[in-house]
Amino acid sequence: MDILKVTNDLSIKRSIDGGTEEQRQTVKEIIAAVRQEGDQAVIRYTQKFDGILLDDYQVKAAEIDQAYKELSKETISIIKEAAENIRNYHMKQLQNSWMTTEVDGTLLGQKITPLDSVGVYVPGGKAAYPSSVLMNVLPAKVAGVERIVMVSPVERKTGKIPAAVLVAANIAGVTDIYKVGGAQAVAALAYGTETITPVDKITGPGNIYVALAKREVYGEVDIDMIAGPSEIAILADDSAIPTEVAADLLSQAEHDEMACSILVTNSEQLANEVAIEVEEQLATLPKYDIASQSIQQFGRIYVTETIEESIAVINTIAPEHLEVLTVNPLSLLGAIRHAGAIFLGRYSPEPVGDYFAGPNHVLPTNGTARFSSPLNVDDFRKKSSIIYYSESRFTANAEKIASFARLEGLEAHARSIEKRLQSERKEGK
Numbered sequence: 046m047d048i049l050k051v052t053n054d055l056s057i058k059r060s061i062d063g064g065t066e067e068q069r070q071t072v073k074e075i076i077a078a079v080r081q082e083g084d085q086a087v088i089r090y091t092q093k094f095d096g097i098l099l100d101d102y103q104v105k106a107a108e109i110d111q112a113y114k115e116l117s118k119e120t121i122s123i124i125k126e127a128a129e130n131i132r133n134y135h136m137k138q139l140q141n142s143w144m145t146t147e148v149d150g151t152l153l154g155q156k157i158t159p160l161d162s163v164g165v166y167v168p169g170g171k172a173a174y175p176s177s178v179l180m181n182v183l184p185a186k187v188a189g190v191e192r193i194v195m196v197s198p199v200e201r202k203t204g205k206i207p208a209a210v211l212v213a214a215n216i217a218g219v220t221d222i223y224k225v226g227g228a229q230a231v232a233a234l235a236y237g238t239e240t241i242t243p244v245d246k247i248t249g250p251g252n253i254y255v256a257l258a259k260r261e262v263y264g265e266v267d268i269d270m271i272a273g274p275s276e277i278a279i280l281a282d283d284s285a286i287p288t289e290v291a292a293d294l295l296s297q298a299e300h301d302e303m304a305c306s307i308l309v310t311n312s313e314q315l316a317n318e319v320a321i322e323v324e325e326q327l328a329t330l331p332k333y334d335i336a337s338q339s340i341q342q343f344g345r346i347y348v349t350e351t352i353e354e355s356i357a358v359i360n361t362i363a364p365e366h367l368e369v370l371t372v373n374p375l376s377l378l379g380a381i382r383h384a385g386a387i388f389l390g391r392y393s394p395e396p397v398g399d400y401f402a403g404p405n406h407v408l409p410t411n412g413t414a415r416f417s418s419p420l421n422v423d424d425f426r427k428k429s430s431i432i433y434y435s436e437s438r439f440t441a442n443a444e445k446i447a448s449f450a451r452l453e454g455l456e457a458h459a460r461s462i463e464k465r466l467q468s469e470r471k472e473g474k
């Protein structure tokens with residue numbers, strides 16, 4: 046791993062966002078075909094890209110029962126405990142509708158309504174992610190969404206959605222599950238087919254085809270975000286333990302060749318020791334090929350003069366995950382402005398958040414933590430403003446409102462106000 050002095054250019058260019066022209070074209074074609082042909086196109090593309098000929102692609106209750114039988118009691122209990130932690134955390138995010146009542150009888154407020162339906166994409170190409178099922182479905186459930194549909198491609202070797210994904214979906218309370226993935230699944234969720242009723246919003250991570258399809262259907266439905274390859278940044282001083290820092294950097298490198306792992310430290314000694322450790326631990330990883338490509342292309346160690354300078358580097362990078370491994374991590378929290386999730390201290394390594402603690406693991410990537418937040422309950426609810434003006438409040442302000450309308454040259458707006466001042470209703474005109 047390269048050890049670098051901090052320069053002006055901290056950006057790590059990962060050209061992930063737009064995909065290639067060919068990929069964009071493929072996705073457009075798939076979406077158009079699904080819109081036109083419905084299930085027939087979904088089945089055709091699934092055969093082409095996943096090698097499976099689907100018949101009826103809705104998961105049946107018997108398949109879920111079978112999935113429970115394939116998992117040990119211990120595994121099911123771990124999934125349930127993680128689900129409970131995630132549910133409890135997201136319950137704290139719930140906001141209530143509110144209304145102010147004013148002396149003259151005027152009411153102003155905000156009404157919060159859950160979305161009617163949500164489609165959750167669960168990736169299934171390279172690996173199964175039951176944890177992502179929980180992270181997408183549970184906030185929607187807590188928000189009060191009634192219909193939560195899940196789509197996920199089947200494993201090539203078994204022709205099934207992995208048991209842990211089905212069990213996690215059942216524990217989280219998914220309404221219907223469909224065995225389809227890729228752009229065809231996203232299109233089916235957005236536009237509907239004979240099998241799938243369209244949803245209002247699509248959430249969940251996926252590969253470039255899924256990301257491009259989500260971008261393409263945005264507007265027809267809402268989407269959560271385009272989550273790119275995983276990132277970890279570690280802010281450490283000389284109290285950090287090199288073996289642990291290296292292990293944490295590699296935890297995200299194994300996700301994807303384009304994942305990004307960065308150490309920022311004011312200790313040159315720590316930097317040197319971590320660089321050696323990363324190489325040693327990398328060699329023993331089952332996902333060596335992915336992790337080594339990721340570390341080679343997007344692994345960085347930045348050495349700064351002071352911890353304050355390290356924090357400034359972190360704020361510039363705005364990482365998806367930030368671990369703070371310093372003598373007193375809590376004391377630095379106030380200075381950290383941009384990070385999707387902040388893991389404080391030695392006993393909060395990133396996987397604690399990926400699986401178990403409760404906060405969401407669907408997080409802003411690629412510097413977008415500067416302006417966006419983890420997936421949360423509000424992503425599954427919407428707000429309506431409420432205005433109930435009393436007669437006296439209206440009369441007292443009507444002329445000001447009409448003047449404002451004329452300031453914008455909108456005569457019809459002004460008259461809508463003034464009609465009510467002329468007491469025409471009482472005179473029955």
Ligand SMILES: NC(=O)c1ccc[n+]([C@@H]2O[C@H](COP(=O)([O-])OP(=O)(O)OC[C@H]3O[C@@H](n4cnc5c(N)ncnc54)[C@H](O)[C@@H]3O)[C@@H](O)[C@H]2O)c1
Pocket residue numbers: 071090091094095167168169170171172174177198225226227228250251252253254255272273274275300301406407408
């Ligand atoms: N940010 C997060 O929270 C998070 C969590 C889990 C996974 N991920 C990411 O999600 C991604 C999952 O990708 P994946 O590929 O494993 O699974 P996926 O389910 O996203 O994609 C598989 C689908 O892609 C389609 N596809 C494959 N090749 C195609 C082609 N040539 N043309 C058109 N369509 C094609 C197929 O229909 C297939 O069903 C990874 O990048 C992973 O890191 C992110």
Ligand SMILES: N[C@H](CO)Cc1c[nH]c[nH+]1
Pocket residue numbers: 174176177274275276365399406407408
């Ligand atoms: N770290 C990933 C999000 O960046 C989420 C994940 C799922 N499973 C393990 N990790």
Ligand SMILES: [Zn+2]
Pocket residue numbers: 275296297300399
């Ligand atoms: Zn992870």
